[in-house]
Amino acid sequence: MQKVQTTTLNRATLMFPLALVLFEFSVYIGNDLVQPAMLAITKEFGVSSSWAPSSMSFYLLGGACVAWLLGPLSDRLGRKKVLLTGVLFFSVCCLLILLTHNIEQFLALRFLQGIGLTVISAVGYAAIQETFEERDAIKVMALMANISLLAPLLGPVLGAFLIDHVSWHWGFIGIAVLAFLSWFGLKAKMPATQPTVVKQPLRYIFSDFKRVYQNKRFLGLTLALPMVSMPLMLWIALSPVMLVEELGLSSLQYGLAQFPVLGGLIAGNLVLIKIIDRLALGKTVMMGLPIMLLGTLLILAGIFWRDYFLLCLIIGMTLISFGEGISFSVLYRFALMSSEVSKGTVAAAVSMLLMFSFFFIIEGVRILYEQYHLLAYGLTCFVLIALWFSFPRRMLQQVLLERKAKGEF
Template sequence: MQNVHTEKLSRATLMFPLALVLFEFSVYIGNDLVQPAMLAITQDFGVSSSWAPSSMSFYLLGGACVAAVLGPLSDRVGRKKVLLGGVAFFTLCCLAILLTHTIESFLTLRFLQGFGLSVISAVGYAAIQETFEERDAIKVMALMANISLLAPLLGPVLGAFLIDHVSWHWGFIGIALLSFLSWFGLKAKMPKQQRSMPKQPIGYILDDFKRVFKNKRFLGLTLGLPMVAMPLMLWIALSPVMLVEELGLSSMQYGLAQFPVLGGLIVGNIVLIKIIDKLPLGKTVLIGLPLMLIGTAAVLLGTVFPQYFLYSAILGMTLVSFGEGISFSVLYRFALMSSEVSKGTVAAAVSVLMMFCFFIVIELVRVLYEHFHIWAYGVSCFALIALWFSFPRGVLNSVLQQRKAEGEF
């Protein structure tokens, strides 16, 4: 097991998460700014708009494919080295995409840019969890989420501006610049990894992953994470097509429609930070998931009455995002701590499962959307949250009962 000295949250120790969240913001806006521009990008490449969601799914697939390597690698050579290398690689990929001339080469670079997602989740988040004490780590994750949420808030508006006034290429230039700046912040402020785990042969990596994936508690908590996050991911992936193509909103109206939805996630994270010290850890999840189920039911109702779909979708997704805000950081902490294996490997396993789930579900819903339109979106969102109340809910209950028995608040 990996034992790492933890620190209290303070102004001094907060500088590392702030440097990391600048990179996280770069990676997220690398999706949220690009997705609204995908209709223009597909036109430039002379292909159907049905390719638009693939930009996001290939981005996620790239993250899934490399996570299994980055986590264990950071256990052995140090989180800081891997994180700095990953930031530099992401920056170069953002510049390289400016040279693409076909949808195939564009999606290839999107796949490579997706490595940045695993740099954050398999390396950066593991470092946060190791650096800070339990509740401080959750507060930091929620605070980082709020800052990084500026990406989906600003991304659609900036994307609309780029489409209307300049070119989508400038978006990637801006993203590369932000990523480049974060590299300097991480180099200066990220603490070096303090580990008591001896370096082991590479062959032990497979054994570690086997131990993780045989852990039913890990599987239940980790499989629950994409169920919780997926409705909002689907909204980000499909809302350009739903709101602009189907409902006829302008690019700016589409951008403004994101504010209440993503604002709900910001408010949820703020509420989590405020109340986490007052409630047993995990209580917010038992509040948030029923709210998410109600929200997805409202979206589904909008598919029955399509003349009200815009209003019911925005209202429902605002509830969904608020519920995710008060739930996700806690569930992630429980998933990461569900195994005694080194945290880089556990974080990598979490990332692999989550991102493959994201890729598969987004591509599946994309295909279903071509045939069933908003029905595919509404039913998928409701089904994902309903599924959480099966195996993942049972595993969470067992975790909460164990924490109560051990006297952990």
């Protein structure tokens, strides 16, 4: 594998991640704008509202199913070629969904749109990690996360507006336009990297994945990622049903409820950027996860203290999202660097574990929610964060001790 030359973060080098984050925003709002519209979409297609979370889970499944190919392909053809092709594919799929006539066709196109998630995670993020030095790469990831968080902040409000005044179809037209704009920015500003591995037969791809997945450190650090990020993903998937159908909030109130929760994630990312140069790398994770555990306990308390459930839910999710903000980018960096295999393949392996975890957990909780309602949501959030304190925490502690022994801050 070739050694990729890294650079420092400055105004000139920032243009590439800004172009990439415009596509990331398009991909994320492709979910966050659609989710609040799903109640209207299921009604239009004549199916139960229990199908609403499936829009998100099939979106995630689409990303998981092609990660094994896109990451290694970008190692062999270059990140830029694969990224630009993926952006165009996503844009076309956003326009094709306008032609769907039933829920099956709709979910099939959502599956294809989900490939955009892998383009970001398995190709775009790998390019960021290779382009910038260690702490600058983490800062860029946190900065991109904050900009892309405009999607879940604006998405519910825009989705509510589309439902009340026009049609959900216009949302996908707007998303396609944004993705096309990002394509031009990436074509102009993304560094033209050379392939990081020589072209090899297809069997070598599977050999590389085998090496990655046999690495216990990789598994421990990567499995931590869905544990940390899943509660917020469940919030995005289920909050339309919880807040609108079960608690009786209006579409506008539902949109406003997103602001403190996602504001916590923005605050966490800003704190990470501010303090990352002062602390040993990984210290913020050890600070963030206890905060997240406290948030899950508050949600559980609200389930049994029903008069204050909404307040407990909002405060608990805000604590969870803040903890995720100061933890996720660092965990992602550690996971990506835990294997010596080419970074496109490692990023694809991370993406597959993330996306498949998201799909199966969201679909599982969707089924459990029909039977146990809010209790299913609260217990799932608690179990996910509690599990982090087992094998993933031990693996992170081992990494921190090794970095300290090497004199790495």
